[in-house]
Amino acid sequence: MATYITVVDVDTILGTSWTTPDKKDRAVMQANAYLTSFNLSGVDMDAIPEEVKQAGAELAKCAADGVLYQQQSSGSLEAKTVKAGSVTTSKTFGAIDSSSTKAQAEGIQFALALLNPWLRSSFGFDVCR
Template identity: 35%
Template sequence: MAQYVTVTDVDEYLGDGWADTGQKGRYVAMANAWLSAQRIDSTEPVPDEIKTAAAELAAAAEEGVLYEQHEQGQVTQDEVEADGVRSNRRYAASADSFGDNAALPQRVQFALALIEPYRKLPMGITVGYRNGCI
């Protein structure tokens, strides 16, 4: 796992009181692990945007929302009755928000925006059709 940020870096960005001293190392490790999973190009020194993202992620870890599961919608139920016939409908209402990361906490969305220019594109092959031929 790469180390993008240290406790000292996060203390400088958020101030010394951002978390309980005994837990800071754990939260910073969680932020570094989260960033490592994002396929960020390794550059030395670590760019300020990535350090800022890591600090935000450490704070999100302290708040308990970095690895929290989120749902995109809420289950809703409607019931209609007419002429003695009753109809029930259950569905998942989509979130009234924008983007793939809309259900993520604000700090995590901010971190994703900061690291986007530094993410590696996954290797792969694009297969296309030319002139309608296979």
């Protein structure tokens, strides 16, 4: 796991009261794991850009608040009915759109916006000539 942010960085960016001292190390570790999962392209690990540090701080705050890895448990109830001749069948189920950015906390959305220049599209590839 790469280290993009430290507790000292988050304390500097958000102030020391962003969470209780007992949660800080774990929250920063979770933020670094989250950032590492993106395989950020072009980030100089010897001089982490301020935007990446800010994003890491936002993610650490979300982790401390318990929303960084929170599972979405609400959605919409949907029902489908199919009729073929005299036979009718219906199915009722809950649908959750977990891919929607609306399903993510505000701090996570802000962090992703900050990271946009370093995020690679999963559909893109490099072409060398």
